[in-house]
Amino acid sequence: MYDDTCRFLAEHFSADFASWLLGKSVVLTEIKPSELSLDPIRADALILLASDESVLHIEFQTLPKDNVPFRMLDYRVRMYRKDPTKPMRQVVIYLKQTSSERVYQTSFTMECTRHEFEVIRLWEQPASLFLQYPGLIPFATLGQSTDSEETLHQAAQIIDQIADPITQANLMAASGILAGLKLESEVIYRLLRRDIMQESTVYRSILAEGETKGEERKQREIAINLLRRGVAIDIIAPSTGLSVEEVQQLQQQLNQSAQS
Numbered sequence: 001m002y003d004d005t006c007r008f009l010a011e012h013f014s015a016d017f018a019s020w021l022l023g024k025s026v027v028l029t030e031i032k033p034s035e036l037s038l039d040p041i042r043a044d045a046l047i048l049l050a051s052d053e054s055v056l057h058i059e060f061q062t063l064p065k066d067n068v069p070f071r072m073l074d075y076r077v078r079m080y081r082k083d084p085t086k087p088m089r090q091v092v093i094y095l096k097q098t099s100s101e102r103v104y105q106t107s108f109t110m111e112c113t114r115h116e117f118e119v120i121r122l123w124e125q126p127a128s129l130f131l132q133y134p135g136l137i138p139f140a141t142l143g144q145s146t147d148s149e150e151t152l153h154q155a156a157q158i159i160d161q162i163a164d165p166i167t168q169a170n171l172m173a174a175s176g177i178l179a180g181l182k183l184e185s186e187v188i189y190r191l192l193r194r195d196i197m198q199e200s201t202v203y204r205s206i207l208a209e210g211e212t213k214g215e216e217r218k219q220r221e222i223a224i225n226l227l228r229r230g231v232a233i234d235i236i237a238p239s240t241g242l243s244v245e246e247v248q249q250l251q252q253q254l255n256q257s258a259q260s
Helices: 002-012 014-021 068-082 134-142 148-160 165-179 185-191 194-198 201-228 233-240 244-259
Strands: 046-050 055-061 088-094 107-110 113-116 118-121
Touching (some): 002 134, 055 068
């Protein structure tokens, strides 16, 4: 849910993200993961935005994962293969405060190879920064402030002044979703208008995507059970709605698990 919300904001308010991360408001267009031949499962949290001058790679993480540094190298090399002339700024943005040392890791090292990237820990960024740009308002509650509830209240007041009802609803919903990482739901719904949130496209799309992912997860579990019983792949694929390639991947994962 949080990754989907961040992706929505980055895609629909790219100029605000450029002002924040690049220091200037430039027009950014999305690069589809397929253009870099990325595995769609791995590309879920990938946000690539490009201008005529450079590429901005944003990776939002609720909590740190040990494979993030390698992924940053992987994406950089793939982008270099596509266009070796364009510089690329890579930023990992951690949403939820943690004591893990991984949120301070800014490089990947392997033998003679070293790749560096940037890290932003939202809880160290002043909340007032995010209130300056419409597309960043939903992050304000996760920023550094003396009173998170008051920050969310300020965010709601600013959003209420936005004239476009669609933009208003989307920012209200995104603010409520991300605030859930820090505040209780009863506090969020007291400060934000639930009716507006539920009418937003981001809220509806996240719910719909959640249902889709739930169904896909169920079909994968069925496929795994059938594979364990020795059912042929060409029978499993049409029975579950998965592609032959997806079932083959599941078979490889089962084989690797059995060997380890």
